[in-house]
Amino acid sequence: MPTPRLSITLIQRPFPRIVLTSLWFGLLSLPLMMELKAPFFGLERPLLVSAGVAMAGLMRLAVSQRGGPGAERVQRMVGSIGGAVRHLTEQIDRRVIYVVAVASAVVIPLSLNRYHIDILTQVGIYVTLALGLNIVVGLAGLLDLGYVAFYAVGAYTYGLLSTRVGLSFWEVLPLGALLAAIFGILLGIPVLRLRGDYLAIVTLGFGEMIRITLNNWDSVTRGPNGILGIARPRLLGFTFSSPIDYYYLILVIVLLTIFVVDRLNQSRIGRAWTAMRDDEVAAEAMGINLMKAKLLAFGLGATWAGLAGVFFAAKMTFISPESFTFFESVIILCMVVLGGMGSVLGVILGASMLVILPEMMRQFALYRMLIFGGAMVVMMVLRPQGLIASSRRGIALGPKDRQGSASAAVTSPQKMG
Amino acid sequence: MPLLEIRKLSLSFGGLRAIDMIDLTVEADEIVGLIGPNGAGKTTLFNCVTGIVPPTSGEILYRGESLTGLRPDQVAAKGVSRTFQNIRLFREMTVLENVMVGGHCRMRAGVAGAIFRPKAVIKEEEGLAAKALELLRFVGLEQKEDLWARQLPYGDQRRLEIARAMAGDPSLLLLDEPACGMNPQETNALMELIHLIRKRGITVLLIEHQMKMVMGISDRLVVLDHGIKIAEGTPEAVRADPAVIGAYLGKESIGAQTG
Numbered sequence: 001m002p003t004p005r006l007s008i009t010l011i012q013r014p015f016p017r018i019v020l021t022s023l024w025f026g027l028l029s030l031p032l033m034m035e036l037k038a039p040f041f042g043l044e045r046p047l048l049v050s051a052g053v054a055m056a057g058l059m060r061l062a063v064s065q066r067g068g069p070g071a072e073r074v075q076r077m078v079g080s081i082g083g084a085v086r087h088l089t090e091q092i093d094r095r096v097i098y099v100v101a102v103a104s105a106v107v108i109p110l111s112l113n114r115y116h117i118d119i120l121t122q123v124g125i126y127v128t129l130a131l132g133l134n135i136v137v138g139l140a141g142l143l144d145l146g147y148v149a150f151y152a153v154g155a156y157t158y159g160l161l162s163t164r165v166g167l168s169f170w171e172v173l174p175l176g177a178l179l180a181a182i183f184g185i186l187l188g189i190p191v192l193r194l195r196g197d198y199l200a201i202v203t204l205g206f207g208e209m210i211r212i213t214l215n216n217w218d219s220v221t222r223g224p225n226g227i228l229g230i231a232r233p234r235l236l237g238f239t240f241s242s243p244i245d246y247y248y249l250i251l252v253i254v255l256l257t258i259f260v261v262d263r264l265n266q267s268r269i270g271r272a273w274t275a276m277r278d279d280e281v282a283a284e285a286m287g288i289n290l291m292k293a294k295l296l297a298f299g300l301g302a303t304w305a306g307l308a309g310v311f312f313a314a315k316m317t318f319i320s321p322e323s324f325t326f327f328e329s330v331i332i333l334c335m336v337v338l339g340g341m342g343s344v345l346g347v348i349l350g351a352s353m354l355v356i357l358p359e360m361m362r363q364f365a366l367y368r369m370l371i372f373g374g375a376m377v378v379m380m381v382l383r384p385q386g387l388i389a390s391s392r393r394g395i396a397l398g399p400k401d402r403q404g405s406a407s408a409a410v411t412s413p414q415k416m417g
Numbered sequence: 418m419p420l421l422e423i424r425k426l427s428l429s430f431g432g433l434r435a436i437d438m439i440d441l442t443v444e445a446d447e448i449v450g451l452i453g454p455n456g457a458g459k460t461t462l463f464n465c466v467t468g469i470v471p472p473t474s475g476e477i478l479y480r481g482e483s484l485t486g487l488r489p490d491q492v493a494a495k496g497v498s499r500t501f502q503n504i505r506l507f508r509e510m511t512v513l514e515n516v517m518v519g520g521h522c523r524m525r526a527g528v529a530g531a532i533f534r535p536k537a538v539i540k541e542e543e544g545l546a547a548k549a550l551e552l553l554r555f556v557g558l559e560q561k562e563d564l565w566a567r568q569l570p571y572g573d574q575r576r577l578e579i580a581r582a583m584a585g586d587p588s589l590l591l592l593d594e595p596a597c598g599m600n601p602q603e604t605n606a607l608m609e610l611i612h613l614i615r616k617r618g619i620t621v622l623l624i625e626h627q628m629k630m631v632m633g634i635s636d637r638l639v640v641l642d643h644g645i646k647i648a649e650g651t652p653e654a655v656r657a658d659p660a661v662i663g664a665y666l667g668k669e670s671i672g673a674q675t676g
Contacts (some may be wrong), residue, residue, distance in 0.1 A: 285516070
């Protein structure tokens with residue numbers, strides 16, 4: 001069979017491969033030729049993309065011919081940076097790192113302008129959301145494409161209870177989280193037996209259901225007009241109004257989220273989730289109640305979306321179904337995957353990047369989605385495990401403790417025998 | 418009272434009778450070997466006992482209590498644990514964590530315990546970690562607790578499965594082809610290990626294809642063929658049984674008529 005072989009070798013040869021790849025990317029970027037009045041009908045933009053891709057391909061070829069495949073080298077480089085960071089964090093006392101991180105999160109915004117503080121607040125909202133989704137997707141391995149629904153539940157809980165009943169922010173905060181958790185469990189019940197693709201489709205449908213209900217239930221939610229005039233949070237006579245107030249509020253929520261998610265991760269429950277993600281049959285045979293573990297994951301994951309939703313409503317003082325589209329779910333999922341599924345630090349990094357980078361690229365508004373998509377593709381090819389791969393270790397046992405308990409086990413073998 | 422008593426157990430997949438009216442008893446402190454040609458229904462029998470597949474009819478009694486209709490996690494909590502023929506470790510967890518998962522059903526910490534981490538929970542976790550390390554040493558995997566499960570060589574993975582199954586303090590351990598893929602030295606070490614497991618007061622029911630091993634280690638053998646129990650007895654008796662020879666070598670070889 002000479003014909004198919006030819007096409008295969010053509011793709012495998014470096015130069016045809018580079019040419020074809022660059023043309024393909026040029027084709028993909030055709031939507032960029034929006035300004036038809038521009039010289040060459042805007043065709044120079046796709047051509048520019050093609051040229052860029054071709055350049056990158058040639059550079060990679062040059063690198064790989066000097067020794068070692070380029071992709072592997074890049075991966076090793078990224079990996080060694082991650083390893084160095086982890087090594088460094090292991091050298092220094094953890095508590096010192098925590099204190100420094102929290103202190104800089106508290107102090108640095110004082111020198112920033114309102115716009116930057118607003119972006120940081122956004123980062124906080126998305127970190128909370130991504131850490132919550134990380135429980136469901138990263139730890140328990142349940143693909144959830146409708147996560148934004150719980151965000152909406154939290155936001156509308158505060159929106160409605162504030163405007164109709166007059167409950168305060170602090171009263172609704174736990175209520176919203178609880179209600180989101182209940183919705184999480186409600187979603188969990190019908191999907192207990194589903195896995196992979198089917199689970200993704202059902203959760204996607206659930207997310208859309210919530211959004212469409214909010215959009216159409218005019219008498220309660222005012223439909224697409226949304227809810228206006230949601231009360232700002234108040235604390236001991238102080239009203240949260242400037243961006244920095246909200247920043248500190250979300251910082252507290254984020255710290256709480258990190259603390260709880262990390263504790264859950266490093267517990268018997270986190271272990272059960274990870275085991276379930278790796279092999280359901282074996283997990284069940286080892287005594288893990290799959291139903292309970294899955295419902296816990298859905299419920300505890302949704303809780304954080306509820307908290308973030310209440311905060312979001314309080315900060316914007318206006319909410320509408322537009323803020324809770326499928327695209328939001330996808331972005332949050334990208335944060336989890338990009339950062340590193342199951343890794344708390346990775347997810348924080350992923351969320352920060354996906355909020356801050358698009359803001360930095362505002363002047364290239366037209367190219368934003370293209371760059372975003374391209375970056376995701378490159379990332380998944382080069383480093384599918386995410387920026388910071390999760391590192392699970394023995395629970396709450398440092399190396400010293402471990403030796404101690406090991407020798408304790410040696411000295412009392414009779415008890416076991 | 419026998420530790421495990423299976424009465425008239427049957428399982429059909431559509432028209433296929435994977436297990437047909439099997440009776441089987443295992444006494445405490447026994448090592449019982451379950452043998453038979455491929456497709457005889459050995460692993461299916463394990464799946465029925467551990468609740469992975471519900472049987473069509475029949476009864477499974479463990480210490481006189483029925484296991485029929487229980488979920489796998491409930492069976493594990495009763496004290497019946499197992500390993501898998503095609504290794505099913507938690508690949509993206511460490512060796513130590515794999516064993517600790519095995520102890521899941523013996524712990525009680527819930528969500529509040531995980532978040533607030535009171536002294537009792539820390540003690541429970543440390544106790545489990547110490548037990549897991551002891552089990553790893555017991556099966557010969559000391560110093561490997563921080564490796565990923567997927568990094569272990571094949572024989573070590575099989576031993577890790579045994580340690581994981583033992584972490585739930587079972588009284589009955591079902592081993593599904595533990596020597597599969599092992600070289601002769603590893604097999605000998607495994608036989609030694611199974612003897613030591615029995616010494617700890619754990620009864621062993623094992624499926625095995627390596628005849629030298631299963632004959633050497635079992636007090637009693639049960640032979641299945643096409644879902645039916647065709648023989649039972651001491652290794653010597655089973656080895657000489659014409660029905661067993663027929664099942665393994667083909668019925669013509671002993672001159673019996675095929676149905």
